[in-house]
Amino acid sequence: MSAIDLSSDGSRTARGIAFRYLFTLCALLSILTTVAIVLTLLLDAVDFFAAVSPIEFLFGTRWSPTNDPVAFGVLPLISGTLTITVGAAAIALPIGLLTAIYLSEYASSRRRAYLKPALEVLAGVPTVVYGYFALVYVTPALDAIPFVELSTFNALSASIMVGIMIIPMVSSISEDAMSAVPDSLRQASYGLGATKFTVSTSVVVPAALSGIFSSFILALSRAIGETMIVAIAAGQTPKLIDLTDPAGLFLESVQTMTAAMVQIGTNDVVGQSIAYKSLFAVGLTLFVITFAMNLVSEYVASRYREVYQ
Amino acid sequence: TDVLAEEGRQVPIAGSSTVFPVTEAVAAAYFEERPSVNVSVSQTGTGGGFSNFFCPGMTAINNASREVADAELEQCAENGIEPIEFTIATDALTVVVNPDADWIDCLTVEELREIWRADGAQRWSDVRDDWPDEEFELYGAATTSGTFDYFNEAVIGEDVNHRGDYHATEQDRTIVQGVRGSRHAIGYFGFSFYAENPNQIKAVGIDSGDGCVEPSLQTAMDGEYTPLSRPLFIYASDQALVNPEVQDFLRFYIEQSATDLVEEVGYVPVTEDVRDENLEKLETAIDEVTA
Amino acid sequence: MAAETGDQTVDERESEFGQISRTKDVAFRWLTLAAALVGILSLAILLAYVTVDAVGWLDWQFLTSAPHPNPFEAGIFPALIGSIALMLLIALVTFPLGVGAAIYLEEYASDGPLTTFIQINIANLAGVPSVVYGLLGLGLFVSLIGFGFGTLLVAAFTVALLILPIVIISAQEAIRAVPDSQRQASYGMGATKWQTIRNVVLPRAMPGILTGTILALGRAIGETAPLIMIGAPTTVFGVPNSLLSKVSAMPMQIYTWARYPETEFQYGVVAAGVVTLLVVLLSINSVAILIRNHYQHDQ
Amino acid sequence: MTREPLTTSKTESSDDQASPTPGSDGLADRATDADTSTTTDSRTILESRNLDVYYGDDQALQDVSVELPEKQVTAVIGPSGCGKSTFLRCINRMNDLVDAANVEGELLFDGKNVYDDDVDPVALRRKIGMVFQQPNPFPKSIRDNVAYGLKVQGIDDNVDERVERALERAALLEEVEDQLDSSGLDLSGGQQQRLCIARAIATDPEVILMDEPASALDPVATSKIEDLIEELATDYTVVIVTHNMQQAARISDKTAVFLTGGELVEFDDTTKIFENPESQRVEDYITGKFG
């Protein structure tokens, strides 16, 4: 037998195990958080659905949680959310994508070093500030445009602000994807006599497509979940999308799922009424939608990371 | 209630948004004297305040733009809470329109009902033929509010429902913003919100049979402005009265309720007699709970 | 592009190789540059407006007074103190938990389905809307545990959960950036895992962890929706004097004020509040940048 | 040092480890093989005059003057970092894409200095194709890969025909005929490299530059590429950088030897360079004394 003692030291081992469990616990907390979110949403949502059938909730066309006759159709809220999201997407997706192209293909590294953090600032401004901007500066400015009859609360300014807020989400993830496109592909294209425009649009963007797509989904998911901008600037009028009047849709007040939650939340926060429970049903809907979108975005992103190792 | 006891040095308040400006002004003045006391005010509407906060024992004081309802008294009693009422101002519930709405200066109570009842008028021209053929943009109080209850009782009546397809909010200031922004809007709320913004929105006179009466502090005080002038209250929880901060704050509040402070906010202050009555009532209640 | 190259015949190359039209190229370049600037410029303009509007309103009186229905007397003091108290609490909660989770994921967890699951879960939590976290706080801390609606403790826990994934992710990045050779050196010396983490990994990762945590706190200080959902009062007077005090925070106060229709509020008091919030946010972020620069120079 | 006959073991060990040496013949044999191909003087198509290239402050090429013959294969050899790639990238101005790169002196293509102000590098590159060290097909179909240059250059007649012809000349058509629409990335390394060659010749350039085109390939694929290069020289001027001296000896007509510091030490017929170089340093390099 060996003269050298290689056995473990009890207190050392115990300490090691203790720390291991401690850190494991910290990591498991994130799973607990998810479970807690799902449970808190579900428990009250179940109460809600005992009183209001899921069919009525999902397909009802009137949302009036507190005013008689009460109605809990979530479609008007989804309409509002869609309106805002579409508006924000119309701004953020093209601008974000073009910005990403500029950063990855055109900007010198020095300029990129300034621009990127400057863009990140857009996502760092508290949303309540954006909401205030929308209500107090943007709406009056837009209203001053001739022939535009804008309500005080309207989807237009809110979606513009949401759009600006999510630009960096599109631009930074898309830029990562574009930077991941190997330089050899660019060289191949330049070598064939392509201009920078052609290289960007026919090689870099197609090759980075899944990353770009993933950034789009993530940004839209953020727009869907955005609360304060719409609560302050988009108003509290639940209504269904009227496809015959698309302009009116944006010029008038709408109510998103998040804004409806804030409305109930500010008035009724600890009640036990159905209106209060509906908060959780809407929250659950919102959670499911955004969670699914985040998952999809992650899946798509992992695919693009694979392509070039 | 256990939680409340632990909290200490807290004066949690919820309830009417009509009363909110008064309470805000009083609390701000109180802060100058006692900055270390944590006075907090939530705007939940009178009814929301009673049923969700006050009767469950989560607040010490409830702002109310109507008297406490029987159902609320019951709920409070279940939790062993007895609300103590103090009148702190008089309000003129005000109907407002956009200043550009040049066709309208006055409404009869009947017309007002027509506008705000379920299945009533949809367009201005439905009310009077020479008014514009445009849809209303309606801003009103949420159902949890005392204003809603009061308006419903005084204008709509028992036979029909208040309409539901309007911009319902607990935040009266939102109504100002909304009405200011649209030529065809109409809304109603406490007088103070009009008084703060007389240039941005237009108050409509009310004709209850004796001709058109403009809402104002004067007409409310004189009792001419009917049926929309009403007293405003705060309710104190007898349980919370054991808390010296709550006692102190209530004394301060009641004393202020007879001063210009209330008028600056846009309501009619109570008379000194009412104030003295209230103070007496408060001391009696305090003696009872601390005895 | 056909038109551009069509006239370029083989003979021409005797002296030249021709010129390819760059109109599209140049236009596209300007378009992308414009896109890159449009967001930043819009924000800059709005910030300029709000700063100008705040002039005359943002003064000592504003910073030291309580809210008031009269715009000339209104102040942000309780909300400012509330925000600071909230931030400290949030930092106390998220820092150990976030770093702990990051250590587990980077140093302990082996690549397996569980780790992947936790990792995806964290990434997803980072994308859950803040209003949903508000509901979590309401359901868990207010209703179930009974910490009271709108209290400092509930607000801190709720927002802490909200930024925890961000803290974890940035701490992971910082820990991952510690070269493996350092760990190897330590293990090779007979250090235990914990000794290696404490003596080698954490000191080296700390600047990154701190930077990430502080930036996340910057996000926390701007959160409003969760506060609304847990029933934070419309307005608070007086400073928080216990963990169960009702909490007010700057964004919450701004939200309240933003709905005051008086011009003096809209273009004065709220502007002052917004500038105050942004200045605090900026200070927080500069601290993060200072820390990062300080350590970058060291290494 | 004395000039020794080159032995197998020495040449093998002087080889870059990454590039395999197919077969086991000695260098000298191959140089002799190469000798049998055309080394007759032909028109100069590319000429550099006192070319200096700097990356920032570092000089990568020093005063390089050389004339490359049309429709022949010129090999560029030299130790790592001696500037071979840099020289190649000067010819079609790919160095323009490197911010730090700075070119001085002249580089004449068909008598015209490509660094003149009126030369459009994009137009230049349409005349001079390029094949890179790592096969870099686009993540598109085989057809689209080959057609890419056509599309970029606005050539839209007979695209399919041109694609097939290019694949044919790149000796790839047979292998991929049935899968023109599958991704270029699904091919093997050697096939990918031939695809890249097909892509480069599809637009019928004058010159084809190749930067170590076979260094990432296995011996079988390498020998296919080598055959192809010799083939291509009937129609194109080929300039090829290689680390593999046997390869240079096998396929090129002329050889340029760069040595560390970016100096062009010797340029001559390949046979001459390998059998009887002028410079001692070149001989040392070729016999594996250093590099």
Next chain:
Amino acid sequence: MTREPLTTSKTESSDDQASPTPGSDGLADRATDADTSTTTDSRTILESRNLDVYYGDDQALQDVSVELPEKQVTAVIGPSGCGKSTFLRCINRMNDLVDAANVEGELLFDGKNVYDDDVDPVALRRKIGMVFQQPNPFPKSIRDNVAYGLKVQGIDDNVDERVERALERAALLEEVEDQLDSSGLDLSGGQQQRLCIARAIATDPEVILMDEPASALDPVATSKIEDLIEELATDYTVVIVTHNMQQAARISDKTAVFLTGGELVEFDDTTKIFENPESQRVEDYITGKFG
């Protein structure tokens, strides 16, 4: 192939490009130099028995059985990827840190199988120091670097003394005496590597494992490290992996040759291995025929 005398040019070209070859003496001379050091038989301290190592499904070591003598220098040589590092890392169970690694067979340290369940790898590593390819001092002061092992092992008496002694034995003390509190990162590469050696010996282990400790260093620093290693062998058992055959010949008493596939092909006295190896494959490797 016949066994030829090793010529200068051949050995140089068989060298790894990354590791510099100081001086220009032939290999054989050095092997002879090494011959003069102790090759007397001594006690076995480390022994592997049928050691197999897998990374996932790939086998990195195949049935390795070898006995390493105490207080001598054993060199481990072989081509890239043949499992040298893997073998070394088996000895102090650093492979435990690689998830995919899987060790079968026995590795006896002083007669005890270190893969027994009751062996704590942490305790094991305290007996077996390790020095890595890249110098990896901690971003701490020189003193703290050397004291690190003492600290983690809970040795807290005479720390300063121990630190100085270790630095002295690592032939570094003189150079850093005045700057013990400055950062270890401020030292030159060679000094850093000696610092790492000092760190490894400060806790007085039995064995020191070195994985290409000089490959990142310039010739001067390399020769200092080599002197040091020969020095250390008076007190420690040293196992050193090296790519540089001259180095192995210079400093080691025994040499183990691994060949591709993770096979230990030959283990013997260094002089024997370099002058007269049993195996043809070893000879081919040593004469630079491959690898």
